[in-house]
Amino acid sequence: MNDYTQSDRRSTGSAGHGAGAGAGVSRQQLLSIIESAVDRKRFHEQHWEGSFDEYLDVVARKPAVVRNAYQRLYDMVLSFGSERYRKFKKDLIRYHFFSDPIDRGTDAIFGLDEELMKLVDVFRSAAEGYGTDRRILLLHGPVGSSKSTIVRLLKKGLEYYSRTEAGALYSYVWLLDADAGPTAKTHEFPCPMHEEPLLLVPADARAQLLARLNETYAAEGGHGKLRLYGDVNPFSRKVMNDLLVHYDGDWRQAMSHIRVRRLALNEKDRIGIGTFQPKDEKNQDSTELTGDINYRKIAQYGSDSDPRAFNFDGELCIANRGLCEFIEVLKLDVAFLYDLLGASQERVIKPKKFAQTYIDEVIIGHTNEPEYRKLQSNELMEAFRDRTIKIDIPYNICLEDEIKIYKKDFGPERVKHIHIAPHTLEVAAMWAILTRLEEPKKAGITLMQKLKLYNGKSIPGFTEDSIKEMRESAPREGMDGISPRYVQDKISNTLVSPQALEEKQMNPFMIMNELEDGLQHHSLITDEDTRKRYKELLGLVLAEYEDIIKGEVQRAISADEEAIRRLCSNYIDNVRAYTQKERVKNRYTGKDDEPDERLMRSIEEKIDIPESRKDDFRHEIMNYIGALALDGKRFEYNTNARLYRALELKLFEDQRDTIKLKNLVSSVVDDATQQKIDVIKKRMIEQFGYNDRSAADVLNYVASIFARGDTKGD
Ligand SMILES: Nc1ncnc2c1ncn2[C@@H]1O[C@H](COP(=O)(O)OP(=O)(O)OP(=O)(O)O)[C@@H](O)[C@H]1O
Ligand SMILES: [Mg+2]
Incomplete structure (x- = not known):
């Protein structure tokens, strides 16, 4: 029986194998394709985990892992490279990141280089720590001007960058007992706001640690200084305190409950990227931003002010370390808006029943022109304008x-x-x-011509200076x-x-x-x-x-090459005879004729050469041919662009009637x-x-x- 099954299996196996071989590929080959595509080294790098001590190795080797959200964002944009160019007397930079190299151009932004430059400049000054890191960024423009697309790109960029070696960042989990208590290491409790592990270092030591790290960071050309503000979140704070009590104040023992892990920012997993969209104006609740009490857990921990009974899942919590987008930010309830202004200015949020909690994230909102205008008379706008950096995103x-x-x-x-x-x-x-x-203010130019000028076409009488002037006189364009x-x-x-x-x-x-x-x-x-x-x-x-x-x-x-070549050589023969005061041999009769003035003029008129200039034009052409000949080159029908155009038009005229x-x-x-x-x-x-x-x-x-x-x- 057993034997039978064995052999039966073997025969099925070989039949299967035979079919595979017939198709020209084996299971082994397919597997090796998959295995070579799945880069295990990369996987291991992206899922690095270690003790806190081991993390210190990582930090010592590469202090940049401690960068704040703005520094990381700025470096991310730069990491894709850029190029400088000049347009209408302005020096511009095109950051390749905005061509969406990550997604092969799906969200590419076209033609807003000047505005995007301003945006990147804000990232830069925020990365340097010049104060812009304490403002809300507000993209403002008419509907459909790519505001959402720009933010989508930034999010995508951060997700991508966090998975590269250059963009690596880390957070930690606590190993605790089932109640998040200190007695065992059987259960994992992730830091609810994916904070930087170095935040666990006591404040006094932290300053010295950072000073050392900053020496390396500066030497490596880092932007701004590495800084760590504030304190850990209420949950980690409680756990840390419990552990210190448990270990009688031994910080290193407490830290043995820490596992540091690499963090991959990902909006779908709600890690480091958040989006907030106001729904009903009357139905806004601050818990959507700062998290809420977990009522089921209150029974377990006995109090609604125990941070273990709190879900730090508000949009501003989960976006910590990365970026939080506010769609139609001006539709937010006023009280909400103030919360948000506080979040950016003081870098803290205030979850229910807890002390303020430090956040490290880029806050970026967008709003339509009409919405912005509606609120312009509102007194709230004063406060808002003062604490935001507005970047206009116009249409192309x-x-x-x-x-x-x-x-x-x-x-x-x-x-x-x-x-x-x-x-x-x-x-x-x-x-x-x-x-x-806008209609051109100057006479002598139509709206369509203005469009062409802006599109880089040259129009006689208009210089780059006049285009620059035109643009400056229509700032709302x-x-x-x-x-x-x-x-x-x-x-x-x-x-x-x-x-x-x-x-x-x-x-x-x-x-x-x-x-x-x-x-x-x-x-x-x-x-x-x-x-x-x-x-x-x-x-x-x-x-x-x-x-x-x-x-x-x-x-x-007129694209009949043979015909245009014939016409050209006919014209040149006549022009040569004319300029040398000779006669032309008639191809058909074999007799010498006077140069065909009608033919020459009918071509020259096509490009507006007046009778008074015809001699000059003909001499120019002959000189040109002579110069080419000296170089051993031949004059062709398309060598001279003006003459080519004239020949085309003439040919068109001749053929139009025959066709x-x-x-x-x-x-x-x-x-x-x-x-x-x-x-x-x-x-x-x-x-x-x-x-x-x-x-x-x-x-x-x-x-x-x-x-x-x-x-x-x-
Ligand atoms: N400069 C641009 N480059 C590339 N695509 C653009 C540009 N401007 C607009 N688009 C395209 O127009 C569409 C609308 O863009 P998007 O949704 O980002 O605009 P928005 O400013 O967020 O609009 P709204 O104010 O209505 O929310 C998208 O398909 C976007 O790709
Ligand atoms: Mg939008």
């Missing part, structure tokens, strides 16, 4: 950055089954930016207008609209319609004037879009024309990212513009 006013926001969510990796035609996200972003800009969230919502709507689903594409017209329709129901637009203005701005965007696609169609039509673009709008197209159109379409697809359908749409649309007789050259 740079087109390129705004486009990146939408690409993040609606780029080709995210949207797979619907083709988003070129410029779709761009027109949406363009409109959003226009709603945020970016604090009003349409939010990215509104645009994101409209893009989502459009993507699932019947038209998009049927056509498997989304184009600029569809999003512009959706943006306009939505204005009727936009909850934040209350006055008709604004609504009207936003609609008019869509008109500007449409005009700009038409210019863009006209340009593209022109380029696609009979205008005919496109009528439904009957002969085969020859259709062929030419197909070539153009192909170029649009290859060069600009259209697909068959969107290219056809754009060609039709541009054809209809030309049919209207609008043949603007550039």
Whole structure:
């Protein structure tokens, strides 16, 4: 029987193995893949634990583990590196951390480098201990300006950093009897506020200890000084006192009840990261911030003032060592707000029935513009303003950055089954930016030109100085207008609209319609004037879009390389003859002709070279060709950008009529024309990212513009 089972098992085993081998991989291989991915050394590092004495080794080797929450936050941001650059006469720093390298860009912030720099400067001065560490940070800005995203990033950064070697931090558990008493070490009681173990060192010794540690810390280039404020939490204080009584004052014996453990900050585990969101205004209770009595345990310990019968699980308790976020902080009840101001200013909280308790955490709140404005007349604001550091987080006013926001969510990796035609996200972003800009005060520049200047395009007559001036004269720019969230919502709507689903594409017209329709129901637009203005701005965007696609169609039509090369050499032959006062050999008749003045002018006019300047231009071109030849280089049709553009436009003009673009709008197209159109379409697809359908749409649309007789050259 036994034998039978054995052999039976063996045969099952070998059958199983056979199947595995057939698939080309064995259990052993799979296991070794898993094992090599699970880094045990890292696991051990992250779960380090030891006695208090052993922890002193850790501290001696690396005093930075004792950093406070601000110092750790600042070092975390720096740890991802940064780069300096100059824009519009300002020196800026881009901290790579805000590109969200941890999550491959999921929460990347675009275009707010100046504001983020201010934020990091606050971290820095707080890390140095200049007083900013005793303030509440208030991110303030219009709805949807990425305030929550910034805080989410900071939390994520802290969680991540606490798991790296550079960001390691520690806390401790008590080993006690079942009642949290001193007689045994059978049960673990974690420090309820994950405090730094060195807080257990008696105050007098602590100062000297820190002085020694600070020597190393300073030598290693640490920011500010290592400091430890206040005392341990009421629970640990009670335990410590009981132990000292039990051991007759022997501190080292008491400390044998301590196990130090590495701490991994984690919002989900409620360790070192907290979030508080006011719910009902009338229903706010301070215990949500500072913890509450555990009524079940009162019976066990006999008193509601025994810290063992208290849950230190308020948001400010659990966020100790890290960061506590206050969503819509100005919706907090007034009494609450004062609690909070105390928490940051004195670094203490006051749990029910207990003495004040020291906290070490970054407190960061955010609020909307309207909410802030509502409270501006309130007297409470005085106190609040005085104790907070307000950092404005406006909307982007740079087109390129705004486009990146939408690409993040609606780029080709995210949207797979619907083709988003070129410029779709761009027109949406363009409109959003226009709603945020103030009309230029100076004459001679349109709103759209201002957008382009801000986007880094140069416009004759405008220097970096004038842009700087323009920005300074409109300090509120970016604090009003349409939010990215509104645009994101409209893009989502459009993507699932019947038209998009049927056509498997989304184009600029569809999003512009959706943006306009939505204005009727936009909850934040209350006055008709604004609504009207936003609609008019869509008109500007449409005009700009038409210019863009006209340009593209022109380029696609004139992108016939062979034709443009021929035109170029023809032009150059004529110019050479003209400048050398010679005749040109006619390719067909073989006779010598006068240079073709009509041809040359028809090209030069495309780039606005007046009759009076034509000789200069032609000589310049010939000199240029000569100089190139000396270097052994050849002049090509695209060597000189201006001439290239002129050639393109000329070619477009010549071909437009042969292709009979205008005919496109009528439904009957002969085969020859259709062929030419197909070539153009192909170029649009290859060069600009259209697909068959969107290219056809754009060609039709541009054809209809030309049919209207609008043949603007550039
Ligand atoms: N500068 C920006 N860079 C990247 N994304 C941005 C930017 N501004 C806004 N967003 C995006 O807009 C959306 C709204 O952002 P978020 O929720 O962080 O704004 P908020 O300021 O907290 O808004 P609210 O005031 O309504 O709470 C998010 O998807 C965010 O990624
Ligand atoms: Mg928010």
